[in-house]
Amino acid sequence: MWIVCYFYINSRISNKMSKIELKMPKMGESISEATIINWLKNVGDVVESEETILEVATDKVDTEVPAPSSGVLSEILFEANEVVEVGTVIAIIDEDASATPKNAKPKKETATKSEKKAVKPEPAVTADPAQPAVSDFSSLTSNPDAFLSPLVLSIAQKENLSLQEVQAIKGTGTDGRIRKSDVMHYLKNRKHPLPNRPAAVAQQSPVSTYKAPPIAFDESKDRIVEMDRMRKMIADHMVYSKHTSPHVTSYIEVDVTNMVNWRNAVKNDFKEKYGEKLTFTPLFVEAVSKAILAYPMINVSVDDKKIIVHKDVHIGMATALPSGNLIVPVVRNADEKNLLGLAKNVNHLATNARNNSLKPDEVQGSTFTISNVGTFGSLMGTPIINQPEVAILALGIIKKRPEVITTDKGDEIAIRSMMYLSLSFDHRVVDGFLGGSFLRKIGDELEAFDPNREI
Missing domain, CATH: 2.40.50.100 (RNA polymerase II/Efflux pump adaptor protein, barrel-sandwich hybrid domain)
Known part of the structure; x- marks a missing residue:
C-alpha cells in the first residue's frame, strides 16, 4: 500500500x-x-x-x-x-x-x-574453473558492466545459475541492467540448462526425506503467476506461525439478535448525529476488549520461555486490500475508547486500507486480532494466529434461524440472529480452560447487549 x-x-x-x-x-x-x-x-x-x-x-x-x-x-x-x-x-x-x-x-x-561496489556474500555454490558460479565475484569487481544486484545474485545462487549464464540474460533495466523479472522470465522459459552445473553446498538444516508431489503443468492451458511482495510476506508469516504455535481452535454459537436489532434501529441516527457510519466491527472490538480485561493472559506474547503480558489492548482487524491481499490495521488502546471513538477509529482504518494509504504505525503493534470471515459469507473459520500474538478470533456470518428460546411462557421457537465465533490459540501458553473461558466471555458480552442502549 x-x-x-x-x-x-x-x-x-x-x-x-x-x-x-x-x-x-x-x-x-x-x-x-x-x-x-x-x-x-x-x-x-x-x-x-x-x-x-x-x-x-x-x-x-x-x-x-x-x-x-x-x-x-x-x-x-x-x-x-x-x-x-x-x-x-x-x-x-x-x-x-x-x-x-x-x-x-x-x-x-x-x-x-x-x-x-558489490558486497561479497558467502558462496552458496562451489566454483567451477571452466564455468564460474555467481558466487565468484572476481570478474564483477574488475568489470563494472557485469554488476548484478544483490537480489539477482540471490536468485541466481538459489537456482544454481553460473555467472556466464546470468550475464547472458538480456536485461530490460536501465542501461541494460538485469532485473529480477528478467531472471525469472529466463528461468521460466529455459529449455536447455548449461551442462556441468556445479552442485550446491549441503544445507545445515535437516533434510526432509519427503519429496513434494510433482505439479501437472500444461503450457498450452496453464499459466504461472508470480507472487507479489506482499503475498510472499503473508505466505512466510503464515507458515512461520503454524511452525511456531501449536494451534487449537474452539467454537461457540451466540445469539446476537439484540445487538443486530439495536444497530439496525440506530445506525441512521448515529450517522446523522456523529457523521460516522456504525458497522458491527466496533461492537465486536468493544466486546473483545472487555473479554481481554477479564482474561489478560490472552493479551500476551511468547519470548522463548518467557511470557510477555501486554498492558495495552491493541486490537488488529484483518482487512482485505483492493489487491486481494490481507493486512491488519490496529485499533490502539481499544479498551479506553467509547463506541463513538471505536467507530471513528475503525472507519478511518478501513478507509485508509481501501485507499492503500495506511501509515506504518497503523499496521503494527497489535496484541490480539479479529478476522470477520462472515464478510465473505463464511459460516465459521479456523484462523491462523498473527504472530507474535497467541490468539485470534474469527467472526462468522450472522444468519437468521429458528431457535428454541426460554421465555416467561416456557420454551418457544423464535427467529433469532445467530453467529459462530471461533478462537484459535497457542497451546504453549493458552490451555483449553483459558481459551474456552475467554471465548465464552466474548459470547456473553454480545448476547447481553442492551437493546435500549443510548447513542
Whole structure:
C-alpha cells in the first residue's frame, strides 16, 4: 500500500551549487531499514518539489518518497532491491541545476555507488574453473558492466545459475541492467540448462526425506503467476506461525439478535448525529476488549520461555486490500475508547486500507486480532494466529434461524440472529480452560447487549 512519507533534508553549499541530500525516511518506531522497490526518476532528470521520485517498502507497507525540493537528480546512491538503513543518504538533488535538460546523460564518473561496489556474500555454490558460479565475484569487481544486484545474485545462487549464464540474460533495466523479472522470465522459459552445473553446498538444516508431489503443468492451458511482495510476506508469516504455535481452535454459537436489532434501529441516527457510519466491527472490538480485561493472559506474547503480558489492548482487524491481499490495521488502546471513538477509529482504518494509504504505525503493534470471515459469507473459520500474538478470533456470518428460546411462557421457537465465533490459540501458553473461558466471555458480552442502549 502506498503512503507519502516525510524525508530528512541536509543542505550543503559547495562553490555556487546547492545540493540536497535525500535520506531514507523513517516509517515507524520499530522500522530500522527499508528496501528500494523502484526509482521513478533517473540521474539527470528534473524533479519538482513533492514529486514522487522512488518507491520503498518495509515488511508492513510500500511507500512513495517525494523530492524535498526542485532541481536535478544528480546522484542515485542505491539501486532497486537494495536494503538501506533509515537515515542513510540515498540520492543527491542539485537545486541550482534545474535548468538542466530532463534527459541529460549523467557523467560516467558519477555512476551510483552501488555500481562501484558489490558486497561479497558467502558462496552458496562451489566454483567451477571452466564455468564460474555467481558466487565468484572476481570478474564483477574488475568489470563494472557485469554488476548484478544483490537480489539477482540471490536468485541466481538459489537456482544454481553460473555467472556466464546470468550475464547472458538480456536485461530490460536501465542501461541494460538485469532485473529480477528478467531472471525469472529466463528461468521460466529455459529449455536447455548449461551442462556441468556445479552442485550446491549441503544445507545445515535437516533434510526432509519427503519429496513434494510433482505439479501437472500444461503450457498450452496453464499459466504461472508470480507472487507479489506482499503475498510472499503473508505466505512466510503464515507458515512461520503454524511452525511456531501449536494451534487449537474452539467454537461457540451466540445469539446476537439484540445487538443486530439495536444497530439496525440506530445506525441512521448515529450517522446523522456523529457523521460516522456504525458497522458491527466496533461492537465486536468493544466486546473483545472487555473479554481481554477479564482474561489478560490472552493479551500476551511468547519470548522463548518467557511470557510477555501486554498492558495495552491493541486490537488488529484483518482487512482485505483492493489487491486481494490481507493486512491488519490496529485499533490502539481499544479498551479506553467509547463506541463513538471505536467507530471513528475503525472507519478511518478501513478507509485508509481501501485507499492503500495506511501509515506504518497503523499496521503494527497489535496484541490480539479479529478476522470477520462472515464478510465473505463464511459460516465459521479456523484462523491462523498473527504472530507474535497467541490468539485470534474469527467472526462468522450472522444468519437468521429458528431457535428454541426460554421465555416467561416456557420454551418457544423464535427467529433469532445467530453467529459462530471461533478462537484459535497457542497451546504453549493458552490451555483449553483459558481459551474456552475467554471465548465464552466474548459470547456473553454480545448476547447481553442492551437493546435500549443510548447513542
